[in-house]
Amino acid sequence: MSEIANTIFSPETAARFDHLVTIYPLKRSALVPMLLYAQDEIGYISDAVIAEIAQRIDLLELDVRNVLSYYSMLRTKPAGKYNVQVCTNISCMLRGGYEILDHCKHKLGIGHKGTTPDGVFSLEEVECIGACCWAPAIQINYDFHDDLTTEKVDVLFQMYRDGLSPNTTGKDVK
Amino acid sequence: MPSLVSHPDEVKVVSRRFGMGATDIDKYVELDGYKAVQQAIAKGPEWIITEMKASGLRGRGGAGFPTGMKWSFVPKQSEKPKYVLVNGDESEPGTCKDHVLFLHDPHAVIEGTMIAGLAIGSKLGFIYLRGEYRYLLKIVERAVADAYAKGFLGKNIFGTGVDFDIITQTGAGAYEVGEESALMESLEGKRGVPRIKPPFPAVVGLYGGPTVINNAETIANAPHILLMGGEAYAKLGSERNGGTRLFGISGHVERPGVYELPMGYNLKRAIYEVAGGIKDGKKLKAVVPGGSSCPVMTADEIDVGLDFDQMGKAGTMLGSGGIVVLDESVSIVEFALRTIAFYQHESCGWCIPCREGTDWIKKTLTRVYNGGGNKKDVDNVQYLAENMLGRTFCPLGDAAAMPTIAFVKKFRKEFEDYVEGHKAGTPIITVEQLVGAH
Amino acid sequence: MADVTLTVDGKKITAPAGTLLLEACKSAGIEIPAFCYYPGLSLQAACRMCVVRIEKMPKLQTACTTPVTEGMVVTSESPEIAQARKATLQLLLGNHPLDCPVCDAGGECELQDMTFKYGAADSFYAEPKNHREEQKWSPVVYFDRPRCILCYRCVRMCGEGMDVFALGIQNRGSSSVIAPNVPAQMSPDDLAHVDCEQCGMCIDACPVGALTSGTYRYKTRPWEMNHVSTICTHCGDGCKTTLGVRSTTDGSEIVRGDNRDKSGINVDFLCNKGRYAFDFANNEDRITQPLVRQPNGEMEPVSWEVALDHVGKRFRELRDTRGGKSIGVIGSNRTTNEEAYLLQKFARTVLGTNNIDHHRTADYVAFARALAGTTDRTASLNDTLTAPAIMILGGDPTIQAPATAWNIRTNVRNNRARLYIANSAEIKLRRQAKAFAHIAPFSYGALASFLAGDDSAVDALTHSGADASSFHDFRKAIRAEESLLVLLGSEFRGADLQRLLAFGKTLPNRKFALISDYVNSRGAADMGLLPDLLPGYTPLAGNTTFAEYNTPTAPGLDLLEMFEAAGSGELSALYVVGSNPISRYGVDPASLKDTFVVVQDMFLTETAALADVILPAANLYEKSGSVTNSYGDLQLVNKAGDRAGVRTDFELIVRIADKMDANMKALVPFGKGTRADMGQSRGAQSGEADRHAVWLSANNMEPKLSPFDPFAILDEIQRLVPGYNLLRLQLLSGNAQHLQPAVNANDLVQIGNRRDLVLPANDTLFTSGTLGRYSAMLSDLQHNESLRPPTGLTQIQTAAD
Known part of the structure; x- marks a missing residue:
């Protein structure tokens, strides 16, 4: 049974999930996308999310936990409204990725996987995000920001803080 | 937005439509889009595989397996449905070529997927993008929806009686999922742990059905190969290494970017000419030539042709085409x-x-x-x-x-x-x- | 498949094509090490210990995933291979706590053995090891993460083997961890737990000490125990359990139960009861002195001599004054065949009564009668592992007969056996079933008729959840099976059972088994603990087999009739051996007020509480003999534990008979004219005597010097009981042998309207009749179970094909 009576998701997301389980040869294929979309809406993968997704896909909750703990983008604790993901992998490192990370830490006053007290920003050091030729690069939620300098980071943070998400790479989905 | 670069030495095949607005389906069609697939339908699987073999195209994910041969391994008769799976889980450090491909020419990936499907007798393809590429997923989803709207996907495509569907899929952060069997596991909603081989995916793959898995760039080459002819494509490259390839040059160079160069193109020239040489006039120390898993080359080892065989001979690998350049300051x-x-x-x-x-x-x-x-x-x-x-x-x-x-x-x-x-x-x-x- | 020939280490070996190289080598005596490989479970190739060199292959290959092919040339040991294995071990040991001196697995650890073999003694690492606290996942399952080498055997055992899926793999890379299904944050005590069947198979499969059992943890070292293989007392499957025994001041204590050598009828399997529920033997409430009720009503401890004298005198007196017919005898489902046989012989030839019965958990009388005169119609437990098609009607093997359920799951998984289930409940095994017929409650009689061809019976089966066509389809499918193993639950009794079997035996290649509840429920019936039938279901009247018994030919009182007789003052004495009818049948205790009651038991049960004499008895783990499981598979019981102050039921029956001045040579045909010792080899040394007897038997010598020797009675069973023409060597070797009741069809007299006295035990996975109440571990598990509402175990739907 994929349609859930008391869903914890918005009607749009619930409808999307109702559809998602129908498109694959096996509905379990919907699991990874569903977890990611659920996180986009709820902010993290809560126990309630696990329970509902398990029910939608006819899986044990343990199965869902096994899978979600494998993928590094999925988290079981809330993050900030804007999750700043700084790439420090080789190409970014060569072009100042660690300076950007240090700057973010200093500017936001938080460390890796930390969240600012106001809940606006969280910070994460991440592995290669596929922006090597435009390094150093970060992602804020799903938005890429590349060819960065510490000054550009300051501007970005201010814009996010002001609610003007600088839509460089398409609509922010969060 | 990742900026586009260009250099006179480039030979643009798969990047031909970059920067030309080809995400728009009408523009794509105007630029010879969806012609190859219609030819493929008309001429049949034998022809497709013959052309693909003739093209000398080798897998652009990094392993360099001949694509035409891979497609020919899929059994003609199968009790279980066959699938095409496009690997867009680009995660090898130093590699961002598929990023540009999805951004500028998503329809080429779709068309290539359809051609692979026709070649092996599959009716369903999956395009899997790494989770971080959400904005690219949206571009691909839009392109797929447009193709359905035009009747290029779905039932009776192009009015030919052929059916073909594409499902787009997102990962959620795992490099290992780029390995083809782990990719299938992930697509089946499991932990991205690889499978025991044999059986190989061409025999027992996704949902137990025969499956062709190709890198996104590999797949995007297919329409071009069919249009220009396999032999013509092969001639662009070097011996046993047909065609051209997207090389992402990053690190300490003056003009980092994704360039399409012929297979066999000299690495030293790629760094010093195409990418403008070492940044800030420093000295070259080392090069990681094809993504982080390739053995490093010292500055005096780089006078070598960029193809699978020459790089192998040089004791390293061509890999994913991500050339990372290290100057003298690097520890x-x-x-x-x-x-x-x-x-x-x-x-x-x-x-x-x-x-x-x-x-x-x-x-x-x-x-x-x-x-x-x-x-x-x-x-x-x-x-x-x-x-x-x-x-x-x-x-x-x-x-x-x-x-x-x-x-x-x-x-x-x-x-x-x-x-x-x-x-x-x-x-x-x-x-x-x-x-x-x- | 055809055989192929390959060369391993220069030696030519043959194996069927497709056999895994590791298995082919094992069959040829070449051991290839492996942590993750476990026969019958899915392949992993994760530990990389089984790497071998195969000619023409560029890299080392894993023997656990490579099928043998013709002409393959393999090297299984070489410096290159040894280095690969050593490097793997070095990596594992880098983070391993090396707490072998206190680890339960020390001495039985595959990591230890491999390190010993490949010598990965040097360490390269200066970094501190990652320490994690031990976790208690349940009263019986403890997890010590740093010891875990991530072979995933436990995960597969739980999921594939048990169909429970309580263990998973979480995180990735070096953070990977085995995780139970109740995470800490979902648990009232903020600790992770496992919600499962508590079978302990994960512990069994663990090659190291990462999973340890709550009963055995930090108790002793493997080499300090004697390991005695015997048969579990708890259910009708009769699994072999190996009991680890250690000497104490008052006998020898059982410290561990496990499936050590996997040589039993249960092969790989052992459930929680076989593994942990031996602890009743060590319960402090055990009675260890004979008790006799004094004129003031109090029970007082007395010497054995006084107690037995009292019982013998009273029995003789009551028999002589009020007649044997005034005495009742109730036997046990947990005593050996020899004891059951001796008890009914004692009742019939010494007490002179047919008033003998036991708590019947399945109708073996109807079963034997319906199949009388047939051959090859009864199934062995082994057949459930190999039969291409199995049908289960009624019952719930997962709970009632876990080894049966294990075998069936294994058979479905590895051999693609087709499983058909008809049940009024949605039993767990339906997940493996090709077809599940969900019948209406209480419609097993109709099911028997319908399967036997009566279409009109289908109406009684249907309900809102299942229409008539589903039952027709089901019947069609099973009829189409060329051969079929039919397992029957105790719901099938009397006329229903006979009707079903009468029809079933007209079809070719149908074999049957009737599932009952305790270790020797079948043996109790086979041995004639019945008021109307002699051993082997031989009728009382007109038989020649038991002519020497000189038994009264009129049927005696059944169990309930005995209590009715007691209530009306007609039962002068009641002799209860290892049974608790007062509780089981809800008998009014007052009904026994005028009856002389003798109870042999371990504990002060509801029945024992009413006794005039209580004789403290040994349990099944403290004696030798044989038992017969639900299927009719005969197995050897070996004495493992010992407790000062208790006696086997066998010895007690003999000694009571002796006190009644019975003809001992007639009762127990021991020795050749020698009157052997009566006591000096008892007590803590009796195991020696029994072992000595086994040794003598095995060497074709005359062992029966003692009237307490069960083998003396086994001889008589073999001689007289139809169907028990057993192979002695087979039995003594610890192997099971399948027996079929072979009562002569001509000998059969139909006894009309037998009373249905079948009362299934209705045990759960964590209960075991009265005995189970004295197992601290079972009590803990019941409590543990009560802490959590049932979770998802039943919600997965798995297709079997």
């Missing part, structure tokens, strides 16, 4: 540590040598880096890597071992000097920065 100890830290983070943990090996190399190099190492540690790192090589469940172990061995062997003196000189030295970056993260 190889730091670079080696950052590389192994990545593999340690991304090891799926399934098999002992990779799970424990990457972890111990990282721990040892971390100590070395922070000034607590000695010469024995350098030996240990090499011993650990050599005992990982060829012994792991999937290629990730090799991908971690090969560069490690190369760093230690080719820059042994630097390692030894480092442990001598950094007994109480100040690290360039802190441990917390490097490893506390993971």
Whole structure:
């Protein structure tokens, strides 16, 4: 049974999930996308999310936990409204990725996987995000920001803080 | 938005429509889009596979397996449905070519998927993008929807009576899922742990059905090959390495970017001419030629043609086409540590040598880096890597071992000097920065 | 498949094509090490210990995933291979706590053995090891993460083997961890737990000490125990359990139960009861002195001599004054065949009564009668592992007969056996079933008729959840099976059972088994603990087999009739051996007020509480003999534990008979004219005597010097009981042998309207009749179970094909 009576998701997301389980040869294929979309809406993968997704896909909750703990983008604790993901992998490192990370830490006053007290920003050091030729690069939620300098980071943070998400790479989905 | 670059030496095949607004389906059609697939429908699978074989196209993900041959391995008769799976889980550090491809020419990937489907007798294709590429997924989803709206996908495509569907899929952060069998596991809603081979995906793949899995760039080449003819495509490249390839040049160069160069193009020239040479006039120290898993080349080793065979002969690999350039300021100890830290983070943990090996190399190099190492540690790192090589469940172990061995062997003196000189030295970056993260 | 020939280490070996190289080598005596490989479970190739060199292959290959092919040339040991294995071990040991001196697995650890073999003694690492606290996942399952080598055997055992899926793999890379299904944050005590069947198979499969059992943890070392293989007392499957025994001041204590050598009828399997529920033997409430009720009503401890004298005198007196017919005897489902046989012989030839019965948990009388005169119609437990098609009607093997359920799951998984289930409940095994017929409650009689061809019976089966066509389809499918193993639950009794079997035996290649509840429920019936039938279901009247008994030919009182007789003052004495009818049948205790009651038991049960004499008895783990499981598979019981102050039921029956001045040579045909010792080899040394007897038997010598020797009675069973023409060597070797009741069809007299006295035990996975109440571990598990509402175990739907 994929349609859930008391869903914890918005009607749009619930409808999307109702559809998602129908498109694959096996509905379990919907699991990874569903977890990611659920996180986009709820902010993290809560126990309630696990329970509902398990029910939608006819899986044990343990199965869902096994899978979600494998993928590094999925988290079981809330993050900030804007999750700043700084790439420090080789190409970014060569072009100042660690300076950007240090700057973010200093500017936001938080460390890796930390969240600012106001809940606006969280910070994460991440592995290669596929922006090597435009390094150093970060992602804020799903938005890429590349060819960065510490000054550009300051501007970005201010814009996010002001609610003007600088839509460089398409609509922010969060 | 990633900026586009260009250079006169480029031969634009797969990047032909970059920057031309081809995400728009009408524009794509105007630029010869969806012609190849219609020819493919008309001429049939034999013809497609013959052209693909003639093109000499080899897998652009990094393994370089001949694409036409891969398609021909799929059994003609199968009780279970057959599938095409496009690997857009681009995660190899130094690699961002598929990023540009999805951004500028998503329809080429769709059309290529359809051609692969026609070649093997499949009616359903999947395009899997890494989770971080959400904005690209939206572009691809839009393109797929447009293709359905035009009747290019779905039932009775182009009015020919042929059916073909495409499902787009997102990952959620896992390098290992780029391995083809782990990719299938992930697509089936499981942990991205590879499968035992044999059976190979061409026989038992997704949902147990025969499956062709190709890198996005490989697939996007298919329509071009059919339009220009396999032989013409082959001629663009070098011997046994047909066509052109997207090379992402990053690191310490003046003009980093994704360039399409003929197979066999000289690496030194790519760095000094195409990418504008070493940044700020510094000296070249080393090159990681095809993504982080390729053994490093020293500055005097790079006068070599960029194709699978020549790079193999040079003791390294062509890999994913991500050329990472290191200038004289780079500490190889730091670079080696950052590389192994990545593999340690991304090891799926399934098999002992990779799970424990990457972890111990990282721990040892971390100590070395922070000034607590000695010469024995350098030996240990090499011993650990050599005992990982060829012994792991999937290629990730090799991908971690090969560069490690190369760093230690080719820059042994630097390692030894480092442990001598950094007994109480100040690290360039802190441990917390490097490893506390993971 | 055809055989192929390959060369391993220069030696030519043959194996069927497709056999895994590791298995082919094992069959040829070449051991290839492996942590993750476990026969019958899915392949992993994760530990990389089984790497071998195969000619023409570029890299070392894993023997656990490589099928043998013709002409393959393999090297299984070489410096290169040894180095690969050593390197793997070095990596594992880098983070291993090396707490072998206190680890339960020490001495039985595959990591230890491999390290010993490949010598990975040097360590390269200066970094501290990752320490994690031990976790208590349940009263019986403890997890010590640093010891875990991530072979995933436990995960597969739980999921594939048990179909429970309580263990998973979480995180990735070096953070990977085995995780139980109740995470800490979902648990009232903020600790992770496992919600499962508590079978302990994960512990069994663990090659190291990462998973340890709550009963055995930190108790002793493997080499300090004697390991005695015997048969579990708890259910009708009769699994072999190996009991680890250690000497104490008052006997020898059982410290561990496990499936050590996997040589039993249960092969790989052992459930929680077989593994942990031996602890009743060590319960402090055990009675260890004979008790006799004094004129003031109090029970007082007395010497054995006084107690037995009292019982013998009273029995003789009551028999002589009020007649044998005034005495009742109730036997046990947990005593050996020899004891059951001796008890009914004692009742019939010494007490002179047919008033003998036991708590019947399945109708073996109807079963034997319906199949009388047939051959090859009864199934062995082994057949459930190999039959291409199995049908289960009624019952719930998962709970009632876990080894049966294990075998069936294994058979479905590895051999693609087709499983058909008809049940009024949605039993767990339906997940493996090709077809599940969900019948209406209480419609087993109709099911028997319908399967036997009566279409009109289908109406009684249907309900809102299942229409008539589903039952027709089901019947069609099973009829189409060329051969079929039919397992029957105790719901099928009397006329229903006979009707079903009468029809079933007209079809070719149908074999049957009737599932009952305790270790020797079948043996109790086979041995004639019945008021109307002699051993082997031989009628009382007109038989020649038991002519020497000189038994009254009129049927005696059944169990309930005995209590009715007691209530009306007609039962002068009641002799209860290892049974608790007062509780089981809800008998009014007052009904026994005028009856002389003798109870042999371990504990002060509801029945024992009413006794005039209580004789402290040994349990099944403290004696030797044989038992017969639900299927009719005969197995050897070996004495493992010992407790000062208790006696086997066998010895007690003999000694009471002796006190009644019975003809001992007639009762127990021991020795050749020698009157052997009466006591000096008892007590803590009796195991020696029994072992000595086994040794003598095995050497074709005359062992029966003692009237307490069960083998003296086994001889008589073999001689007289139809169907028990057993192979002595087979039995003594610890192997099971399948027996079929072979009562002569001509001998059969139909006894009309037998009373249905079948009362299934209705045990759960964590209960075991009265005995189970004295197992601290079972009590803990019941309590543990009560803490959590049932979770998802039943929600997965798995297709079997």
